[in-house]
Amino acid sequence: DIQMTQSPSTLSASVGDRVTITCRASQTISIFLAWYQQKPGKAPKLLISQASALQSGVPSTFSGSGSGTEFTLTINSLQPDDFATYYCQQYNSYPFTFGPGTTVDIK
Amino acid sequence: QVQLVQSGAEVKKPGASVKVSCKTSGYSFVDFPTQWLRQAPGQRPEWMAWINAGTGGQQDSKKFRGRLTITTDTSAATAYMELSRLTSEDTAVYYCAREVGGRYDFWGQGTLVTVSS
Numbered sequence: 001d002i003q004m005t006q007s008p009s010t011l012s013a014s015v016g017d018r019v020t021i022t023c024r025a026s027q028t029i030s031i032f033l034a035w036y037q038q039k040p041g042k043a044p045k046l047l048i049s050q051a052s053a054l055q056s057g058v059p060s061t062f063s064g065s066g067s068g069t070e071f072t073l074t075i076n077s078l079q080p081d082d083f084a085t086y087y088c089q090q091y092n093s094y095p096f097t098f099g100p101g102t103t104v105d106i107k
Numbered sequence: 108q109v110q111l112v113q114s115g116a117e118v119k120k121p122g123a124s125v126k127v128s129c130k131t132s133g134y135s136f137v138d139f140p141t142q143w144l145r146q147a148p149g150q151r152p153e154w155m156a157w158i159n160a161g162t163g164g165q166q167d168s169k170k171f172r173g174r175l176t177i178t179t180d181t182s183a184a185t186a187y188m189e190l191s192r193l194t195s196e197d198t199a200v201y202y203c204a205r206e207v208g209g210r211y212d213f214w215g216q217g218t219l220v221t222v223s224s
Contacts, residue, residue, distance in 0.1 A: 034210040043202055043214035044152060055212070087151060091209025095168050098151040 002026050002090050006099035012107040017078045021102045023071045023088035032092040035064055035073045038101075039084045047086075048073065078104070109133040111203050111215035118221045124191040127218045129203030136184035137161035140206040143177060143188045145199040146217075157206060158186060193222045 003026035013019050023033065031051040036044035046055050048064040051071055061076045075082055083106055088099040114128040129141060143155040156167035160179040167175050176189040186203055201218045204211035 032209060036211075043204075043217055044211070045214075046210055046212050049208075049210040089152075089210070094154075094166065096154045096209065098153070100151050 004099035010103045014107045021073045025069045028068045029090045029092035034089045036087045037084045109213045113215040113218045116219040126189040129186045131184045141186040142204045142206045145201045147199040198222045
Protein backbone atom coordinates (compact mmCIF):
# COMPACT_ATOMS: atom_id res chain seq x y z
CA ASP A 1 0.00 0.00 0.00
CA ILE A 2 1.11 3.58 -0.64
CA GLN A 3 1.75 5.45 2.61
CA MET A 4 0.96 9.16 2.76
CA THR A 5 2.53 11.59 5.21
CA GLN A 6 1.82 15.26 5.85
CA SER A 7 3.64 18.07 7.57
CA PRO A 8 3.11 19.85 9.76
CA SER A 9 0.46 18.03 11.77
CA THR A 10 -0.77 21.31 13.21
CA LEU A 11 -0.30 24.83 11.94
CA SER A 12 -1.22 27.98 13.85
CA ALA A 13 -1.87 30.99 11.65
CA SER A 14 -3.70 34.29 11.48
CA VAL A 15 -6.27 35.63 9.05
CA GLY A 16 -4.41 36.95 6.03
CA ASP A 17 -1.43 34.60 6.41
CA ARG A 18 -0.09 32.43 3.61
CA VAL A 19 0.18 28.80 4.68
CA THR A 20 1.73 25.77 3.02
CA ILE A 21 1.08 22.11 3.78
CA THR A 22 3.31 19.35 2.43
CA CYS A 23 2.21 15.85 1.51
CA ARG A 24 4.58 13.00 0.62
CA ALA A 25 3.86 9.61 -0.90
CA SER A 26 5.93 6.50 -0.18
CA GLN A 27 6.20 5.84 -3.92
CA THR A 28 5.55 7.82 -7.04
CA ILE A 29 1.91 8.62 -7.72
CA SER A 30 2.36 10.92 -10.75
CA ILE A 31 -0.22 13.67 -10.23
CA PHE A 32 -2.97 11.45 -8.84
CA LEU A 33 -3.36 13.46 -5.69
CA ALA A 34 -6.35 15.21 -4.18
CA TRP A 35 -6.72 17.64 -1.28
CA TYR A 36 -9.75 17.78 1.01
CA GLN A 37 -10.89 20.18 3.71
CA GLN A 38 -12.80 18.83 6.69
CA LYS A 39 -14.56 20.69 9.45
CA PRO A 40 -15.71 19.07 12.72
CA GLY A 41 -18.75 16.88 12.27
CA LYS A 42 -18.76 17.28 8.48
CA ALA A 43 -17.70 15.15 5.55
CA PRO A 44 -14.49 16.04 3.74
CA LYS A 45 -14.84 18.50 0.89
CA LEU A 46 -12.82 18.09 -2.30
CA LEU A 47 -10.68 21.16 -2.98
CA ILE A 48 -8.09 20.09 -5.54
CA SER A 49 -7.55 17.06 -7.77
CA GLN A 50 -4.84 16.05 -10.22
CA ALA A 51 -2.45 17.76 -7.78
CA SER A 52 -3.29 21.26 -8.98
CA ALA A 53 -6.80 21.41 -10.50
CA LEU A 54 -9.13 23.51 -8.39
CA GLN A 55 -12.65 22.16 -7.94
CA SER A 56 -15.48 24.37 -9.14
CA GLY A 57 -16.53 26.80 -6.44
CA VAL A 58 -13.30 26.58 -4.44
CA PRO A 59 -11.72 30.00 -3.85
CA SER A 60 -8.67 30.84 -5.92
CA THR A 61 -6.77 31.47 -2.69
CA PHE A 62 -6.22 27.68 -2.68
CA SER A 63 -3.58 26.19 -4.94
CA GLY A 64 -1.81 22.87 -5.28
CA SER A 65 1.42 21.77 -6.85
CA GLY A 66 3.78 18.84 -7.12
CA SER A 67 4.18 15.50 -8.82
CA GLY A 68 5.81 12.17 -8.15
CA THR A 69 6.14 11.91 -4.40
CA GLU A 70 6.02 15.47 -3.06
CA PHE A 71 3.06 17.82 -3.12
CA THR A 72 2.00 21.08 -1.54
CA LEU A 73 -1.25 22.82 -0.75
CA THR A 74 -1.00 26.58 -0.38
CA ILE A 75 -3.64 28.89 1.01
CA ASN A 76 -2.96 32.52 0.17
CA SER A 77 -4.51 35.05 2.51
CA LEU A 78 -6.10 32.71 5.04
CA GLN A 79 -9.78 33.47 5.66
CA PRO A 80 -11.83 32.69 8.81
CA ASP A 81 -13.64 29.90 6.93
CA ASP A 82 -10.32 28.19 6.15
CA PHE A 83 -9.59 27.04 9.70
CA ALA A 84 -10.06 23.30 9.34
CA THR A 85 -8.21 20.01 8.86
CA TYR A 86 -6.71 19.26 5.46
CA TYR A 87 -6.05 15.80 4.06
CA CYS A 88 -4.21 14.65 0.98
CA GLN A 89 -5.32 11.47 -0.79
CA GLN A 90 -3.57 9.42 -3.45
CA TYR A 91 -5.60 7.74 -6.14
CA ASN A 92 -2.79 6.28 -8.18
CA SER A 93 -3.51 2.75 -7.01
CA TYR A 94 -5.81 0.86 -4.66
CA PRO A 95 -6.17 0.97 -1.80
CA PHE A 96 -6.57 4.73 -2.11
CA THR A 97 -4.98 6.23 1.00
CA PHE A 98 -5.11 9.48 2.90
CA GLY A 99 -2.50 11.44 4.77
CA PRO A 100 -2.89 11.88 8.55
CA GLY A 101 -4.16 15.43 8.18
CA THR A 102 -2.97 18.94 8.97
CA THR A 103 -5.05 21.05 11.31
CA VAL A 104 -4.93 24.78 10.63
CA ASP A 105 -5.97 26.64 13.75
CA ILE A 106 -6.09 30.23 14.88
CA LYS A 107 -2.88 31.62 16.32
CA GLN B 108 -28.14 19.05 -7.31
CA VAL B 109 -26.05 16.01 -6.43
CA GLN B 110 -26.95 14.54 -3.05
CA LEU B 111 -26.03 11.45 -1.10
CA VAL B 112 -28.18 10.92 1.98
CA GLN B 113 -27.20 8.24 4.45
CA SER B 114 -29.20 6.39 7.07
CA GLY B 115 -29.06 7.39 10.71
CA ALA B 116 -26.69 6.64 13.55
CA GLU B 117 -26.50 3.10 14.91
CA VAL B 118 -25.46 1.57 18.20
CA LYS B 119 -24.48 -2.09 18.02
CA LYS B 120 -23.15 -4.72 20.36
CA PRO B 121 -19.89 -6.54 19.64
CA GLY B 122 -20.45 -9.41 17.22
CA ALA B 123 -23.48 -7.80 15.59
CA SER B 124 -23.84 -6.50 12.04
CA VAL B 125 -24.73 -3.04 10.75
CA LYS B 126 -26.20 -1.99 7.41
CA VAL B 127 -25.89 1.59 6.19
CA SER B 128 -27.77 2.96 3.21
CA CYS B 129 -26.78 5.77 0.87
CA LYS B 130 -29.59 7.21 -1.26
CA THR B 131 -28.37 9.23 -4.21
CA SER B 132 -30.04 11.86 -6.35
CA GLY B 133 -29.20 14.54 -8.87
CA TYR B 134 -27.06 12.35 -11.13
CA SER B 135 -27.08 9.03 -12.95
CA PHE B 136 -26.35 6.47 -10.22
CA VAL B 137 -25.15 3.84 -12.70
CA ASP B 138 -22.57 6.14 -14.28
CA PHE B 139 -20.43 6.75 -11.19
CA PRO B 140 -18.93 4.25 -8.75
CA THR B 141 -20.05 4.59 -5.14
CA GLN B 142 -17.28 4.39 -2.63
CA TRP B 143 -17.46 3.53 1.06
CA LEU B 144 -15.02 4.98 3.54
CA ARG B 145 -14.88 5.27 7.30
CA GLN B 146 -13.24 7.61 9.75
CA ALA B 147 -12.53 6.60 13.32
CA PRO B 148 -12.47 9.39 15.92
CA GLY B 149 -9.46 11.66 15.37
CA GLN B 150 -8.20 9.57 12.47
CA ARG B 151 -7.82 9.95 8.74
CA PRO B 152 -10.48 8.60 6.36
CA GLU B 153 -9.96 4.98 5.39
CA TRP B 154 -11.09 3.43 2.13
CA MET B 155 -13.28 0.36 2.47
CA ALA B 156 -14.77 -0.56 -0.91
CA TRP B 157 -16.29 0.59 -4.16
CA ILE B 158 -19.18 -0.65 -6.25
CA ASN B 159 -20.31 0.26 -9.73
CA ALA B 160 -24.03 -0.21 -10.15
CA GLY B 161 -23.71 0.13 -13.91
CA THR B 162 -21.13 -2.59 -14.52
CA GLY B 163 -21.62 -4.69 -11.42
CA GLY B 164 -17.96 -4.37 -10.60
CA GLN B 165 -16.79 -4.03 -7.03
CA GLN B 166 -13.68 -4.22 -4.91
CA ASP B 167 -13.08 -4.17 -1.21
CA SER B 168 -10.13 -3.64 1.06
CA LYS B 169 -8.30 -6.74 2.24
CA LYS B 170 -8.77 -5.41 5.75
CA PHE B 171 -12.51 -6.13 5.66
CA ARG B 172 -12.56 -9.23 3.50
CA GLY B 173 -15.14 -11.68 4.73
CA ARG B 174 -16.95 -9.10 6.87
CA LEU B 175 -18.05 -6.52 4.31
CA THR B 176 -20.94 -6.71 1.86
CA ILE B 177 -21.70 -3.87 -0.54
CA THR B 178 -24.77 -3.85 -2.75
CA THR B 179 -26.88 -1.51 -4.80
CA ASP B 180 -30.54 -1.08 -5.68
CA THR B 181 -30.46 0.60 -9.06
CA SER B 182 -34.22 1.26 -9.11
CA ALA B 183 -33.83 3.26 -5.89
CA ALA B 184 -30.43 4.76 -6.76
CA THR B 185 -29.25 3.52 -3.40
CA ALA B 186 -26.09 1.79 -2.23
CA TYR B 187 -25.73 -0.32 0.89
CA MET B 188 -22.82 -1.28 3.10
CA GLU B 189 -23.10 -4.09 5.62
CA LEU B 190 -20.31 -4.86 8.06
CA SER B 191 -20.52 -7.96 10.23
CA ARG B 192 -18.79 -9.30 13.35
CA LEU B 193 -18.41 -5.81 14.73
CA THR B 194 -15.83 -4.94 17.38
CA SER B 195 -15.09 -1.72 19.21
CA GLU B 196 -12.45 -1.02 16.54
CA ASP B 197 -15.29 -0.55 14.05
CA THR B 198 -16.64 2.49 15.91
CA ALA B 199 -16.41 5.23 13.31
CA VAL B 200 -18.31 7.54 10.99
CA TYR B 201 -19.06 5.69 7.78
CA TYR B 202 -19.30 7.66 4.55
CA CYS B 203 -20.46 6.95 1.04
CA ALA B 204 -19.05 9.11 -1.71
CA ARG B 205 -19.35 9.52 -5.45
CA GLU B 206 -16.13 8.76 -7.23
CA VAL B 207 -14.89 10.54 -10.33
CA GLY B 208 -11.56 9.36 -11.66
CA GLY B 209 -10.35 8.35 -8.24
CA ARG B 210 -11.34 11.40 -6.29
CA TYR B 211 -14.47 11.82 -4.18
CA ASP B 212 -16.40 14.85 -5.34
CA PHE B 213 -19.62 14.41 -3.37
CA TRP B 214 -20.04 12.77 0.02
CA GLY B 215 -22.89 11.62 2.18
CA GLN B 216 -23.33 13.30 5.53
CA GLY B 217 -21.85 10.33 7.36
CA THR B 218 -23.35 7.67 9.63
CA LEU B 219 -21.95 7.21 13.12
CA VAL B 220 -21.71 3.56 14.08
CA THR B 221 -20.93 2.95 17.73
CA VAL B 222 -20.00 -0.54 18.87
CA SER B 223 -20.36 -0.96 22.60
CA SER B 224 -21.42 -3.64 25.02
